[in-house]
Amino acid sequence: MLRTRNIAAVLACLLIAALAAGCGREGSPPVKGPKAEALPDYTVDTGFELPESKTWKKAKRRGHLVVGAKEDQPYLGEKDPATGVYSGFDIEIARMMAASLGFEPDTIRFRTIASANRETALQNGQIDYYVGTYTINDMRKKLVGFAGPYYMAGQGLLVRTDENDIHGPQDLAGKTVCSAAGSTPYQRIAADYPEADLVAYDTYSICVDNLLTFQVDAVTTDDAILLGFAAKAPDEMKVVGKPFSEEPYGIGVPRSDNALRFALNDALEENEKNGNWKKAFEATLGLSGVPAPTPPPIDRYPAN
């Protein structure tokens, strides 16, 4: 009996050790993503006040911010299933914004919101702001406000490493392509490449599972997202071709809250100047092989 239990304990230890090591090959990218020790420390602006912003006032009264994000996008917005901790470049942007708005790091609550539900979440006040690969465009500007952009991505294609026929969107005719419902990449394929057999799921990680199990031939969304998935499984998947759109990432805010939008634009500019933006990028999205670019100019469109 004792011996059986010992064997079971040894096996359990081996399993735990294997899991802790990430079961990865030597030299493969870190499975858990961001290098925590390389992340910047954001100075909390303790005296900050924004009485003109309804969203800010409500969050202050409540004692914490509620920030919408993604939880399954490598190096951008990832939630550790064991600890519930969110990490990635978008999460860092959310944290630096919170510090500028006068919120301590332990007063931010992240909430996962899928691409198709972002506008409603902002309109219903379920979240105070949203940071999650959210493209700024005129259609969405009718429904929500956008601070930024803080990064410029472009649409791309992810395929299995053994795929030799797909090099760009022009090769998608008759192929099954997966994207997220309510996303700009989905809309672009539907409008410009009608010969593709397009399928939609709530998230890109479901698309990636479908790619790996041969249910679809390609996954399409922003290169920033696809490169992260490819970096985590380089033997299985590759990003092909050149980006075929411009996807400027903004911070979504309630449409009428111009005060919050302006404050976030100021906060972004300051963090780009003081080096926090670059440091945060290098410790997160930079790990998927993208060198830190110059951030795009901020679009300070007038109050609506």
Ligand code: GLU
């Ligand atoms: N940036 C694109 C969008 O906002 C695709 C990524 C996403 O779905 O979050 O629709």
